[in-house]
Amino acid sequence: xxxxxxxxxxxxxxxxxxxxxxxxxxxxxxxxxxxxxxxxxxxxxxxxxxxxxxxxxxxxxxxxxxxxxxxxxxxxxxxxxxx
Amino acid sequence: xxxxxxxxxxxxxxxxxxxxxxxxxxxxxxxxxxxxxxxxxxxxxxxxxxxxxxxxxxxxxxxxxxxxxxxxxxxxxxxxxxxxxxxxxxxxxxxxxxxxxxxxxxxxxxxxxxxxxxxxxxxxxxxxxxxxxxxxxxxxxxxxxxxxxxxxxxxxxxxxxxxxxxxxxxxxxxxxxxxxxxxxxxxxxxxxxxxxxxxxxxxxxxxxxxxxxxxxxxxxxxxxxxxxxxxxxxxxxxxxxxxxxxxxxxxxxxxxxxxxxxxxxxxxxxxxxxxxxxxxxxxxxxxxxxxxxxxxxxxxxxxxxxxxxxxxxxxxxxxxxxxxxxxxxxxxxxxxxxxxxxxxxxxxxxxxxxxxxxxxxxxxxxxxxxxxxxxxxxxxxxxxxxxxxxxxxxxxxxxxxxxxxxxxxxxxxxxxxxxxxxxxxxxxxxxxxxxxxxxxxxxxxxxxxxxxxxxxxxxxxxxxxxxxxxxxxxxxxxxxxxxxxxxxxxxxxxxxxxxxxxxxxxxxxxxxxxxxxxxxxxxxxxxxxxxxxxxxxxxxxxxxxxxxxxxxxxxxxxxxxxxxxxxxxxxxxxxxxxxxxxxxxxxxxxxxxxxxxxxxxxxxxxxxxxxxxxxxxxxxxxxxxxxxxxxxxxxxxxxxxxxxxxxxxxxxx
Ligand code: SF4
Numbered sequence: 001x002x003x004x005x006x007x008x009x010x011x012x013x014x015x016x017x018x019x020x021x022x023x024x025x026x027x028x029x030x031x032x033x034x035x036x037x038x039x040x041x042x043x044x045x046x047x048x049x050x051x052x053x054x055x056x057x058x059x060x061x062x063x064x065x066x067x068x069x070x071x072x073x074x075x076x077x078x079x080x081x082x083x
Numbered sequence: 084x085x086x087x088x089x090x091x092x093x094x095x096x097x098x099x100x101x102x103x104x105x106x107x108x109x110x111x112x113x114x115x116x117x118x119x120x121x122x123x124x125x126x127x128x129x130x131x132x133x134x135x136x137x138x139x140x141x142x143x144x145x146x147x148x149x150x151x152x153x154x155x156x157x158x159x160x161x162x163x164x165x166x167x168x169x170x171x172x173x174x175x176x177x178x179x180x181x182x183x184x185x186x187x188x189x190x191x192x193x194x195x196x197x198x199x200x201x202x203x204x205x206x207x208x209x210x211x212x213x214x215x216x217x218x219x220x221x222x223x224x225x226x227x228x229x230x231x232x233x234x235x236x237x238x239x240x241x242x243x244x245x246x247x248x249x250x251x252x253x254x255x256x257x258x259x260x261x262x263x264x265x266x267x268x269x270x271x272x273x274x275x276x277x278x279x280x281x282x283x284x285x286x287x288x289x290x291x292x293x294x295x296x297x298x299x300x301x302x303x304x305x306x307x308x309x310x311x312x313x314x315x316x317x318x319x320x321x322x323x324x325x326x327x328x329x330x331x332x333x334x335x336x337x338x339x340x341x342x343x344x345x346x347x348x349x350x351x352x353x354x355x356x357x358x359x360x361x362x363x364x365x366x367x368x369x370x371x372x373x374x375x376x377x378x379x380x381x382x383x384x385x386x387x388x389x390x391x392x393x394x395x396x397x398x399x400x401x402x403x404x405x406x407x408x409x410x411x412x413x414x415x416x417x418x419x420x421x422x423x424x425x426x427x428x429x430x431x432x433x434x435x436x437x438x439x440x441x442x443x444x445x446x447x448x449x450x451x452x453x454x455x456x457x458x459x460x461x462x463x464x465x466x467x468x469x470x471x472x473x474x475x476x477x478x479x480x481x482x483x484x485x486x487x488x489x490x491x492x493x494x495x496x497x498x499x500x501x502x503x504x505x506x507x508x509x510x511x512x513x514x515x516x517x518x519x520x521x522x523x524x525x526x527x528x529x530x531x532x533x534x535x536x537x538x539x540x541x542x543x544x545x546x547x548x549x550x551x552x553x554x555x556x557x558x559x560x561x562x563x564x565x566x567x568x569x570x571x572x573x574x575x576x577x578x579x580x581x582x583x584x585x586x587x588x589x590x591x592x593x594x595x596x597x598x599x600x601x602x603x604x605x606x607x608x609x610x611x612x613x614x615x616x617x618x619x620x621x622x623x624x625x626x627x628x629x630x631x632x633x634x635x636x637x638x639x640x641x642x643x644x645x646x647x648x649x650x651x652x653x654x655x656x657x658x659x660x661x662x663x664x665x666x667x668x669x670x671x672x673x674x675x676x677x678x679x680x681x682x683x684x685x686x687x688x689x690x691x692x693x694x695x696x697x698x699x700x701x702x703x704x705x706x707x708x709x710x711x712x713x714x715x716x717x718x719x720x721x722x723x724x725x726x727x728x729x730x731x732x733x734x735x736x
Contacts, residue, residue, distance in 0.1 A: 009338045048565040048622060049334040051351060057688040058354040060587045061569035077354065078338050081561035082620040083345030083416030083532070 002030060002068055005075040010050075012038045027052055028064040030074060051079045086157035086213045087113065089146045090120065096732075097122035102129070103639040104316050105170065107208030109142070110229060112222065114299050115156065115214030117231045124208065129641070130651075131729045133609035134208050135165035136191060137655045139180035142211055143189070144658060144730055149665045153184040153291075154273065154298040156215035162202065162264070162304075163209045165611020169200030170313055171634050172327040173626075174611040175387035177202060179264075183290035184298075185275040185450065185505050186527030186552045188663050188672075190290035193556070193608055194264075195387035196282030201262035201306040203611075216300035219271075223253075225307045234302035241267040241493075242280045243407060243443045245303070255307060257282075258388075265303035266293045267445030269493040273297050274503040276450035276492070276529075280442075284395065284412035285387070288447035290528060290551060291505075310388075316640030322633060326626055327391045335622045340394040340615060344384065345416035346374040351564060352420070352534050356687025359533040360424040361479055362456035363523055363678060366535045367686050368424035376431045377414075385412060387613070394615060398435045411439035414448075420533025421452025426459065427479030440486060444493040453529035454505045455488060458498075460521050467514060473497045505529065526663075526672050528552020537679050538689045539563050541583075541593040544702055548597065548673045548716075550659035558601035561620055563587055568623065578623055588689065590698045594706035602652025603627060609655065610635065653710070657718040657726055664717045673703055673716055 002020040018037065024030045035042045044050075052059045052066070053075045059066055068074070090111050097109070101123055111120040124138045132138050139161045146159050164177040177199025183190030202210070206227045221234035237245055245265055246257070255261030262281075269277035270293030277293025278286035313319075330336055339347040350373045352358045360368045380400055386393035401409040414422070414434060422428060422437045441448045461467045462477035469476065475498050478484065491499025501513040506524045508514045523530045525546060531554040536542035541560035549557035560583075562568045568575055569585040576582050579599045584591040600619050607617040610631050614620050618627030628645040635643055643651070660668075675694055683693040707714060711722050718726060 007338075046567070047334050048562065048567040049338050051564070051566050053354045056354055057356070058351055058564075059688075060355070060564065060566050061585045063566045063570055077351055078347065079351045079564060080335055080339040080345060080347040080416075080621055081564050082555070082559055082614065083348040 001070060003073045004030070004034065005073065007076055007078045009078060010038070010041065010044060010076060024068055026064065026068060027059075027066045027074070030068060045076070049078050049080075051077045053077050084148070086146060086148070086159065089148070090211070090213070093145050094120050094122050096125075098125055099123070102126045103641055105313050105638055107164065107203055107206050108227070109209040109211060110207060111211045112229060113214045114212060114216040114220060114301060119229050127729055127732070129166075131654050131726070132658065133166050133606065133651055135163045135168065135176070135609040135611055136178040136180065136193070136605065137609035137651065138209060139163040139178050139191065140655060140658045140662065141730055142209060143180050144662055146211070146213070147182060147662065147665070153182040153187070153190070154295065156299055157213060158182050159211050159213040160292070160295050160299060161209060161211050164199040164203045164207070165609055166635055167631070167638060168611030169203035169388060170319070170638055171612070172323055173330055173390045173392060173613045173616040175200055175390050176608070176611045176613055178608055179279055179287040179292050181292070181295050182666065183528070183551070184273070184294045185291035185507070188526045188528070188666055188668055189551055189659055190292060190295065191551050191659070192287040192289040192292055193614070194279070194281040194285050194287045195390075195613060196285035197258055197262040197388045198264045198281040198306065199611065200388035201308060204308050204310060205306055210304070212299055212301060215298065219300055219302050221302050222304045223307065224304065237302050238271065239268060241443045242283070242445055246283070249303070249305060253305060253307065260307060260309055262306045263303055266296045266301075267443070267493070269293055269445045270297040271302075272493065272495045272503070274446070274492055274495065275505040275507060276447045276454060276503070278445050278447045280445050282412075284442045286445065286447070288449065289531065289554060293445055313638070315638045317637045319634060319637040322637055326630055326634070329624070329626055329630070330392055330616055333622050333624045336392055336616070340392055340621070341384065343374045343378070343381070344394045344396040345615070346377055346396065346414065346419050348416040349373055349419050355538065355564070356684060356689055357535045357538050358424050359420060359523070359530070359535045361427050362425060362460040362521065363535055364460065365686070366537075366684050369429045371429050372419060372423045372431055372434065377435070380431070380435055390613065392616060398439070400432060400435055407443065408436050408439040411435075411442055413442065414438035417532050418448040418452070421448050421456075422485075425452050425456045425533055426485060428482050428485075429480065430482070433482035437482065437485060437489070440489050444489055446489065446493065449531045450505050450529040451489070451492065453523055454502045455485060457518075457522055458502060461514060461518050464521070466518055471513070520677050523553070523676050523678070525549070525553035525675060526551075526668065528554060531555050535684070537684050537694060538692045539587045540590050540694070540702070541596050543675060543679065543694055543699070544593055544706060545597050545600070547675050547699075547703065548706060550656060550663060556604070556614055558597050558604060559620070560593070560596040560600050562623065563596070578619065588692055590702045594702055594709060597706060598709050601656055602649050605652040605655040606631060606648050609651065654726060656710070657722060658730070660712065660717050661723065661726065668716075670703075670714065670716045675699070
């Protein structure tokens with residue numbers, strides 16, 4: 001099972017947390033599953049403001065192929081780049 | 084040659100009339116003699132450097148006597164507004180320029196709020212201030228005229244009280260018909276981290292501008308006047324609307340800047356393991372300072388002159404009218420980092436309160452937080468002891484003690500006098516030389532932001548080569564933190580005009596991205612555009628050279644294509660390096676703190692990352708090559724002569 005935390009900008013319901021019990025082995029596969037649950041999410045995620053963090057570690061490149069394991073917590077983090 | 088002769092000679096070469104619609108005057112103000120001379124920046128200089136930061140550098144180059152010291156009254160303090168300041172949405176910015184008393188290299192800092200736009204509204208592009216007034220003085224600017232007023236009754240006031248008193252005395256309203264740039268007690272006491280305040284929080288912050296203004300005995304510049312539209316070369320409002328829409332449609336503006344402001348960046352930096360903690364001894368800190376935790380204390384957002392973004396978070400800690408620091412403006416990400424993890428503070432309420440105090444005391448939170456963190460690490464290591472701190476226990480995370488230290492700094496009392504000397508504490512005999520090893524500074528300037536750049540090599544190069552010292556706002560390739568962009572090689576190549584490695588830790592081609600950003604940001608500063616809303620800083624979709632060139636043409640009638648503007652950005656960097664060379668800066672100063680070369684990061688996915696000296700040296704050489712700089716980091720001969728000709732001949736027509 002993978003736990004997914006969404007920022008308020010991407011939430012479709014009241015909760016910021018989704019659980020994905022299907023087998024997924026990469027971020028790309030996770031996005032496929034999420035798209036089924038939240039239609040249009042893939043397009044929204046195609047935006048430089050959103051980054052992925054897995055188990056509290058921010059991914060900076062090779063995101064789609066980043067491998068996932070059972071029990072991982074994936075967070076979508078809106079990222080302002082400069083401040 | 085004394086500054087008056089230099090001014091005399093320069094003014095004799097300058098045009099007496101505006102050279103294009105919206106061209107503001109340059110006022111040369113002799114504070115000692117209470118005299119004002121008026122002229123205009125020549126077109127040749129505008130074509131090479133624009134206005135704002137760019138033309139400020141022209142004036143500094145012509146008037147600087149490097150045999151003096153930064154606080155000598157013959158070294159001018161120069162304010163400049165950009166070509167589009169006050170005219171285009173989000174172009175609310177201006178620069179203050181001099182020789183930095185903190186760093187010893189160029190001082191050049193940028194502020195928004197209303198002051199730069201009100202300069203422009205009054206038909207003024209630059210104020211060149213020199214000479215030491217006999218007593219504390221205030222300048223009042225109204226309808227383009229300057230009056231010298233006695234500021235004795237305002238001396239000793241900090242920002243909150245001063246703004247209240249001036250609004251009451253002048254009968255105006257901030258944001259409507261009154262704007263001010265002022266110093267606080269910290270500036271009066273020549274604290275090297277003191278800012279020139281331009282609003283409740285907005286300030287010209289970096290390099291000790293408050294101390295410089297204090298050295299001239301100038302307490303404040305008050306500008307009165309009604310806002311108005313400008314007579315321009317062509318109609319410009321329709322394109323302004325397009326720019327405003329572009330700003331509001333940009334995802335980072337919608338999802339982050341307008342809702343929470345820059346504190347949003349704390350979380351990504353923390354998750355990356357790149358959050359400077361305890362003077363960069365560690366690189367990650369608590370999630371209790373994530374922007375979400377500031378939300379309960381954020382009653383709303385504020386903004387600068389005619390900026391539709393409104394990115395500045397306000398704060399309210401309590402409703403107690405007796406608590407001067409119970410509400411305020413901020414904190415921005417820089418303050419959150421510098422007064423949170425960097426000082427070992429983990430309570431958001433404490434950071435907000437310290438932010439409010441710094442705004443009142445007129446302290447640059449970047450240098451101030453860094454100076455305190457440096458002292459704390461020295462204390463932790465036993466390099467300084469209670470004996471050196473006059474009994475103060477410099478424990479990490481003690482917010483009450485830090486609060487007391489801020490007031491002591493502002494008054495240069497006790498150990499506050501040491502902190503007030505910022506990066507110069509060793510040179511002034513307060514700390515032993517071994518303390519320099521732990522100073523997080525480049526070219527004498529403390530790091531501007533809390534991001535630890537051992538991971539992202541483009542960030543590291545930018546901090547090393549920034550002309551004003553260790554500062555991310557000059558050239559940061561901020562989009563390196565966006566995976567979506569790193570993973571699209573073709574898009575990234577288009578953004579930076581050639582390939583740039585997707586790997587954040589790679590050194591390959593990072594110099595190209597820094598070069599492109601440095602040019603664009605220098606142009607942004609010289610037209611007056613806010614960095615947050617300039618392309619490549621927060622998003623690839625924000626206004627950049629294309630929009631600037633279109634609107635410069637409509638507003639001024641001057642033709643600049645994107646290539647010309649890119650060249651202007653390069654020229655500004657080149658001129659800044661020529662000034663720095665006069666101040667003794669060379670290749671050895673384009674470097675980073677020892678810690679980043681010698682101590683690897685110990686947490687997160689990038690554990691083990693540090694800066695490799697050989698790789699860094701090679702990247703720096705490549706940066707010099709593509710920037711037309713010699714091996715010592717100054718413009719190559721042919722280009723230097725070209726720039727000198729423009730400057731010496733005041734540019735011609
Ligand atoms: S984006 Fe924010 S800081 Fe920049 S001009 Fe607008 S309100 Fe001011």
